[in-house]
Amino acid sequence: MDQTEQGKPAQFEAVRAKLFALAYRMLGSRAEAEDIVQDAWLKWHAADASELRSSVAWLTTVTTRLAIDRLRHLQMERATHSGGWLPDPWLDGLAPSAEDLALRAVQMSYGVMLLLERLKPEERAAFVLHEAFDCDYAEIAKILAKTPAHCRQIVHRAKTRLQREGVPAKRADPAAHARIVERLRAAMEAQDRLALVRLFCEVPSVVSDAPELVDAVASAEQVAATLAMRSNGDQTETVSMNGASAVALMRDGEVDTLLDISIGEDERIVALRIVTGALRLAPATRVFGRAAILRLLQPISSEAASVTMRGHLPVDIDA
Known part of the structure; x- marks a missing residue:
């Protein structure tokens, strides 16, 4: 050779x-x-x-x-x-x-x-x-x-x-997009349907790998009801998905649902993508789930640090 x-x-x-x-x-x-x-x-x-x-x-x-x-x-x-x-x-x-x-x-x-x-x-x-x-x-x-x-x-x-x-001529301002995503996450966590309705345009576009979710939504009010029901009992987190802020719903330390949005010029949500498939979400869990975070913290833990657990994820480190 x-x-x-x-x-x-x-x-x-x-x-x-x-x-x-x-x-x-x-x-x-x-x-x-x-x-x-x-x-x-x-x-x-x-x-x-x-x-x-x-x-x-x-x-x-x-x-x-x-x-x-x-x-x-x-x-x-x-x-x-x-x-x-x-x-x-x-x-x-x-x-x-x-x-x-x-x-x-x-x-x-x-x-x-x-x-x-x-x-x-x-x-x-x-x-x-x-x-x-x-x-x-x-x-x-x-x-x-x-x-x-x-x-x-x-x-x-x-x-x-x-x-x-439907692809906009220019990408939405990242800061504005991140701000709306955080408001969406907070409204879902609080189960605040009125706040959810206000975030969406009157008739948003909804796409999902779960047909029952698409069939259930046709207006801002129906989207709000579906998201509130979907997030009930889940932990909500903001994550970076394909280079933009998105919402992850976590259950038992695993990603249960991912929500990706597009916003219009008035900063209301005009499109929502709902990802629920277990196989499609498995890689997301590997990089963001409870096990991934514990692996990341392992070097700290090995030096006698203590990790306090609240809910599904470690939130407090006392070195």
Whole structure:
């Protein structure tokens, strides 16, 4: 094995987090993204390194094309999903991994991730590469085997369609968004239905992987009643989800529900995404649940610190 071949594992690991972030943005699934990155590694391992001019460009191209092929099959499956489909939420970890840090660098809101499902696979690839990874049209053209002018048209059409579907021309002010999320969390914790009603526009858009929740809401009053019932007995927490503030409902130290919102110009909630699926929430529990926090506190505890528990999470440390 020559020196070029010996360096291939290190070259792959150097861009692995970026490849994972790209595959996740393309597929909306952590498990599928992991499979795509593994497939990219197998192709990279088999490739002749001496013939590769740029490892990063080669791996980005392979990962994108693998994701496009996989997305074609996934979109057909998701179109017939009886329970409704939502992207896997991504919670920023208490102790960020390389993948967490890579995703923070290419933030794309959960609402946009959901609407990306409306795009064709090549449209989604061009949009993600241009908007999230700052690739120019010449780079995208090489990846998709098209002309730069054609790629420009694809991205323009994708932006137009997403805006028509509800993606705002510009992202809401993060401070305003975080303020409304905290008010939502506080109102749910207090079981204050009137405060909840006031937070929403008259007829908010509601999407969930639980059909019974969508069927139950059509007005601000119905949303308020549903959220109050859903949060009864749960601990409410504010978390960072896909780069923006969101509400997590915790029960017995595990994430039970995630709530992602979009706000309008008047700072009322115009769209609500409710994630309840146990498999989809399992990764969120691993990074934010009781066990994750206790693991994070373990070095402190090992130095004879005492941890006081209140409810489900540790809240007081007496070193």
